[in-house]
Amino acid sequence: MDVVQEIRKFVEDECRKPTSKYGFEPFPYHFVQVVEYVGQLADRLGADKEVLSIAAWLHDIGSIIYGRENHHITGGETADKKLKELNYPLEKTELVKKCILNHRGSQDNERKSLEEKILADADAMSNFDNISGIFKAAFVYENKNQDEAQESVRKKLENKWSKLHFDDSRRIIKPKYEAVMLLLK
Ligand SMILES: [Fe+2]
Structure with a gap:
């Protein structure tokens, strides 16, 4: 198995554990899409x-193992440990860690490298493939009623759209952005 497959397997196994803070759903409904989008953007932008x-596989691993708070930091530490076990080159490990540390839209950390910006975009774009998941969060975790939920989902997606770094990201996600804005107006 190559290192990417090893890491995918590690993340899948962690998501399957009964201790996973968000169960198995993040694996098929979030991680897979983020990996797909970073691949598309890496090809287009030469990253x-x-x-x-x-x-992309590891960016939310901290959230799965330890919970959402500070998951960019716990995720970076988990990535460091795992990639050292696999003897992954140090320089590349550092870049992986930077991507994880700076992926959160809510954190105002400065993203310097192309790779950091791409992961942040892919993470935001994946929301447009999981509208039901965002509604689930609004209803189940935030106890919102239908009006409040619809408004908060629309705002969240508008916010994700407005923070995209690249025209390529906007081009890929535009049909879904327009469709969801039409439906949630
Ligand atoms: Fe994420």
């Missing part, structure tokens, strides 16, 4: 696809 695939 390091291997680093990005690893970072």
Whole structure:
């Protein structure tokens, strides 16, 4: 198995554990899409696809193992440990860690590298493939009623759209953005 597959397997196993903070759903409904989008963007923008695939699989691992708070930090630490076990080159490990540390839209950390920006975009784009998941969060975790939920989902998606770094990201996601804005107006 190559390192990307090893990491995918590690993340899948963690998501399957009964201790996973969000169950198994993040694996098929979030991680898979983020990996797909970083691949598309890496090809178009000439970024390091291997680093990005690893970072995409691992970017929310902290959230799965330890919970959402500070998951960019716990995720970076988990990535560091795992990639050292696999003897992954140190320089690339550092870039993976930077991507994970700076992926959160809510954190105002400065993203410097192309790879960091791509992971942040892919993470935002994946929301447009999981509208039901965002509604689930609004109803189940935030106890919102239908009006409030619809409004908060629309705002969240508008916010994700407005923070995209690249025209390529906007081009890929535009049909879904327009469709969802039409439906949630
Ligand atoms: Fe994510």
